[in-house]
Amino acid sequence: MGDYSDSDEETPEWCSCEECEDMQAPEENLCCHNHNCMLKNMNYYSVDCITSHPAFKTVVLDPFVLETAYYSYRKSKYRRGKLSTGELRNYRLYRYTAYRQLTRWCWGMLGNNNRVELPACAITVIRNTFHSGYSRY
Ligand SMILES: [Zn+2]
Ligand SMILES: [Zn+2]
Numbered sequence: 001m002g003d004y005s006d007s008d009e010e011t012p013e014w015c016s017c018e019e020c021e022d023m024q025a026p027e028e029n030l031c032c033h034n035h036n037c038m039l040k041n042m043n044y045y046s047v048d049c050i051t052s053h054p055a056f057k058t059v060v061l062d063p064f065v066l067e068t069a070y071y072s073y074r075k076s077k078y079r080r081g082k083l084s085t086g087e088l089r090n091y092r093l094y095r096y097t098a099y100r101q102l103t104r105w106c107w108g109m110l111g112n113n114n115r116v117e118l119p120a121c122a123i124t125v126i127r128n129t130f131h132s133g134y135s136r137y
Helices: 036-045 054-060 063-075 085-089 091-107 120-129
Strands: none
Touching: 036 091, 054 063, 054 091, 054 120, 063 091, 091 120
């Protein structure tokens, strides 16, 4: 890896999709190319990054989808009990649900203990979309 990242100097060594940035924690320095299930989705649509996949925008970034999905996560075993309905306006809720959506899209249902590290490119896009000033109301 890193051998063919010749076009973008700003892309870190460990990234192959050209969209990742260095994360605060070294263990978060993961590229979407590190996940076979993401590679499979990307190959299917011939895109280089999971964030360029057409489903990413719909499944992970669409606020209406996230609001709907939120309720299913609330009812599921992922429920933490710290999010309430009023927080639907909170950008953190969208991030939380977006991470869940991405995980479910790529890995399907996971057991409680099977947490996966999401790639930096996806985390960055989700953070930039649902920032503290975010509101669709
Ligand atoms: Zn990458
Ligand atoms: Zn990527």
